[in-house]
Amino acid sequence: MPELAEIYRIVHFIRQHLVGKTLAKVSTQHDDIVYGKVGTSAAEFQKAMEGKKVIGTGQQGKYFWITMTSPPHVVMHFGMAGWLKIRDADTYYYRTDKPEDKQWPPKYWKFLLETDGDPKVEAAFVDFRRLARIRLVDCPAEEIRNYTPLKENGPDPLVDKDVVTKEWLGSKLSSKKVPVKALLLDQAVISGIGNWMGDEILYHAKIHPEQYSNTLTDDQVKELHSSIHYVCSTSTEVLADSDKFPEHWLFKHRWSKGKKNKQSSLPNGEKITFLTVGGRTSAVVPSVQKKTGPVAGDVKQEDESSDERQTKRKRTTTKKDTSKTDKIDSRKESKQSVKLEDEDALEDKDTRQTNRRSTRLRK
Secondary structure (H helix, E strand, C coil), rough: CCCCHHHHHHHHHHHCCCCEEEEEEEEECCCCCHHHHCCCEEEEEEHHCCCCEEEEEEEEEEEEEEEEEECCCEECCCCCCCCEEECCCCCCCCCCHHHHHCCCCCCCCCEEEECCCCCEEEEEEEECCCCEEEEEECHHHHHHHCCCCCCCCCCCCCCCCCCCCHHHHHHHHHHHCEEHHHHHHHCCCCCCCCCCCHHHHHHHHHHCCCEHHHHCHHHHHHHHHHHHHHHHHHHHHCCCCHHHHCCCCCCHHHHCCCCCCCCCCCCCCCCCCCECCCCEEEECCCCCCCCCCCCCCCCCHHHCCCCCCCCCCCCCCCCCCHHHHHHHEEEHHHHHHCCCCHHCCCCCHHHHHHHHHHHHHCC
């Protein structure tokens, strides 16, 4: 699904093609999930947008918004397969050779925007899976991040660099006892990091994704902080175009998973393995990402009896005589600490297919 880097790309194109333009025509299609699940209707969206001028756009992690001359403003989330197409602009972070992807209006559109002026700009929000969300937020444009859903999400590593400091990160890591990969995916902690970015960050930080967050050393916290900013800044500088990612990145070599007679490995021969962490398939380089502390299913007896609770996900059973109360507490802690968006818990099939297309077609 689109992550921080991909959202940065679409915000770039909105700023380039729509900001400063008046929406002369807005068309919508009723969808009681994409609009309705967040308390908006297609008709309300059309009424709020048509005839107004786009004055700005912004991003917080996987969410982005378009601000108008007056409230309400629109806040959007792509889900697993949503995107914003701009006619005759290369907004996609991968290219496709499907004929239906070249038609206009595109299939599965939820709204169409048409600006005034000459030349006019046409844009379309598409989503065939209906996991995207489009909502109206009635507030001053400069206060949009103080309202739902943005206020419930953590800081953005790029937008909020002054917040996402080494000290801040260390405090978050030490306050929870969850696999570090799960913490990175928790949008309530930090916004925008999804599956591929989480794996890339941990690979460069040389940290195993299953290791408990509160067991990382000061040096590991420092490396993780540096890696977060490195991966986020590098991927956005090239507008999420994976062809322009550094050749040594894990991203460039992880997509052979599941292919017959093909092993995933880096150019230097280091093997890439896969395991499930935080409900997601994680790519790991064992020779680089060593376990330096307790991990899920690897906790010693004294850790089990401590005041800190274990997460629900375990690879082995470590204690058979756990009381009913402890089990309830463990389930509760797991739900709180691994608070992922519903669509984030889906398999990585879409991401693998997307990046296979990118490798094949973006030449």
